[in-house]
Amino acid sequence: MFIIILRLTKNKGHLAEGHFTEHKAWLSQGFEDGVFDLAGRLADVGGAILTQNATRDEIEARVARDPFVIHGVAQPEILEMSPSVASDAMRHLIPQGNQ
Numbered sequence: 001m002f003i004i005i006l007r008l009t010k011n012k013g014h015l016a017e018g019h020f021t022e023h024k025a026w027l028s029q030g031f032e033d034g035v036f037d038l039a040g041r042l043a044d045v046g047g048a049i050l051t052q053n054a055t056r057d058e059i060e061a062r063v064a065r066d067p068f069v070i071h072g073v074a075q076p077e078i079l080e081m082s083p084s085v086a087s088d089a090m091r092h093l094i095p096q097g098n099q
Contacts, residue, residue, distance in 0.1 A: 001052045001081045001093065002059050006066070006074035008046040015073045022067035030062065037093070046074050052093065056080065 030036035038050040
């Protein structure tokens with residue numbers, strides 16, 4: 001599982017609006033492909049995406065295709081997480097070997 005942090009850059013103001021529709025389509029494709037599980041804004045930072053069902057190389061390649069990354073709106077950070085404890089509602093995200 002990976003957490004993608006998209007930190008807005010100083011270019012965010014004049015660039016984000018012009019690429020938001022493309023970024024939203026990129027997000028939708030990640031959900032359709034079964035790779036993205038959750039996405040949302042981070043107050044005063046940018047956004048975050050919770051992912052699974054992909055390798056680090058696949059995630060890095062996917063993030064490199066994000067229009068916000070391509071056009072300098074956001075700087076990505078990819079964190080790998082091995083969940084081991086979860087609420088009942090999120091237990092399905094824990095791999096069988098980690099429970």
